[in-house]
Amino acid sequence: MKNRMLVVGLGVLLAALFAFTYSKKETRKVPAKPNFIFILADDLGYGDLGCYGQKRIQTPHLDQMAANGVRFTDFYTGSTVCAPSRCALMTGKHMGHAYVRGNGEIPLRAEDVVIPERLKTVGYTTGMFGKWGLGLAGNAGAPPLKGWDEFYGHTHHVAAHFQRPDSLWTIRDGQLVPEAQPKGTFANEVFTNKALAFLQDHQKEPFFLYLAFTIPHAELHLPPKYLAPYLDQNGQSTFAPEKPWADGQHYGGQPNPKAAYAGLVTSIDDYVGKVLQKLKALGLEENTVVLFASDNGTHVEGGRTSADVEYFQSSGPLRGVKRDLYDGGIRTPLLVQWKGHAPRGKVSRHVGAFWDVPATLYELAGAAAGAELDGISLVPSILQKGTQPRHEYLYWEFYERGFDQAVRQGDWKAVKQRDKGNTLELYNLKTDPGETQNVAAKYPELVARLEQILRQAHVKSPIFPLAKK
Structure with a gap:
């Protein structure tokens, strides 16, 4: 009986150790300073x-x-x-x-x-x-x-x-x-x-x-x-x-x-x-x-x-x-x-x-x-x-061609370019990742919202003056 109990006890102990080791492996934390x-x-x-x-x-x-x-x-x-x-x-x-x-x-x-x-x-x-x-x-x-x-x-x-x-x-x-x-x-x-x-x-x-x-x-x-x-x-x-x-x-x-x-x-x-x-x-x-x-x-x-x-x-x-x-x-x-x-x-x-x-x-x-x-x-x-x-949105601006801007919000991407008359172009990147179909005319409310983001995301720069429109 004692031997049988000893075997059972060892089995329980080994199972516990295995479970602890497995649990420790599964919950391993990232290094404090990687x-x-x-x-x-x-x-x-x-x-x-x-x-x-x-x-x-x-x-x-x-x-x-x-x-x-x-x-x-x-x-x-x-x-x-x-x-x-x-x-x-x-x-x-x-x-x-x-x-x-x-x-x-x-x-x-x-x-x-x-x-x-x-x-x-x-x-x-x-x-x-x-x-x-x-x-x-x-x-x-x-x-x-x-x-x-x-x-x-x-x-x-x-x-x-x-x-x-x-x-x-x-x-x-x-x-x-x-x-x-x-x-x-x-x-x-x-x-x-x-x-x-x-x-x-x-x-x-x-x-x-x-x-x-x-x-x-x-x-x-x-x-x-x-x-x-x-x-x-x-x-x-x-x-x-x-x-x-x-x-x-x-x-x-x-x-x-x-x-x-x-x-x-x-x-x-x-x-x-x-x-x-x-x-x-x-x-x-x-x-x-x-x-x-x-x-x-x-x-x-x-x-x-x-x-x-x-x-x-x-x-x-x-x-x-x-x-x-x-x-x-x-x-x-x-x-x-x-x-x-x-x-x-x-x-x-x-x-x-x-x-x-x-x-x-x-x-x-x-x-x-x-x-x-x-x-x-x-x-x-x-x-x-x-x-x-x-992100609520991602924003870019670029000055080499005057002043160009872009914003991505969700699947929507807007681009404004000086050499294209500063007219906002709108693309749905989910259906048109190549930005080939400008759908701005179909979504005037979205265009207005993105125009507002373009205005608020730009903070005046002392060394990159905003060119006149």
Whole structure:
């Protein structure tokens, strides 16, 4: 009898232990201070990745990242060009409120608090490698003054147009200084290697790594190993016929623009793969949130033509490219991988934008989110748990063509353009994602409501005066 009772008792104990272990596994909480990696491409189109429908360009690592995490379908950049988009990403403010609303080497101010500054207040080490574009040496937006512990890259936009720079900037003894580069060095190879070293050096402390590539933007130059997959055995482009881009212009010459663009996208994919492999080797996958996006839509510059955009379907089903406020200019791929926390292979149709990124990271890091933020946290969408708060609307404005505006509210998208007479165009993105059917005449009350949002979302800017209508 005693032996039988002992067996029963052991069985109950083992069952309890199993139940406790299983329960503990199911209710595992996220790390108190997860690491963050934000990887940003420069002028990558919404349709340039295999996981977003690309058929001609190889992106296996990013496709695997999508399979390992959450892929967002309705996520937007901060703007349709570089500097303001990055300002929205870093400050959490949309274009109606942001200080930097256009290109032109306009620095952030001391009062413009950015992600690395706030994360440092809760113990994060910060490193940025690539294109900053929000401040130069000697002004308030310089990387050492905006919370970066380590920096290696470009501060000036025009310098970032070229893939083999003579020098790059770095922080040394608290100061921003230039550092000469060996002739023929490809900048994005340097940025990737610096990022890998940062991970190695800071693996035992919470960190924020911002890896901001300068590709596939305009100068279509790349290491031969990335061009090779798109050349045949005779060294000719597999995308022939090609229309060569002549030397002697702002961007360097390129005999095979289509093959070079494809190779640049594949090079981004390879660099991302190296970062993900490093995380795995260091055992940091479960403690690191990795995000990947582009700063705006694909470009038509440096030898790349509208026909090339169409050939690759770089904007996917969307209308427009960089400098447009149609979705092809401002909707971006967004991939989020967080092993063990974000579920695998999920798709989120949440409508969000760059100004949501700071709020998201601050919530996960336990940092206070300032009242100035326009964004909301994406944590429920990333974890696929709980109720995801939604925006009343998303808003953009753009000045290079005078003054253009756009707003998305639910499935509705409105666009106003100076060169089209400032008449509001209205599209239903659910039924017309390509923004081909302007239905403004059918919905006058909706048009009036969106016109009101366009007025209230814009706050007067001291450096971007509103052009007269």
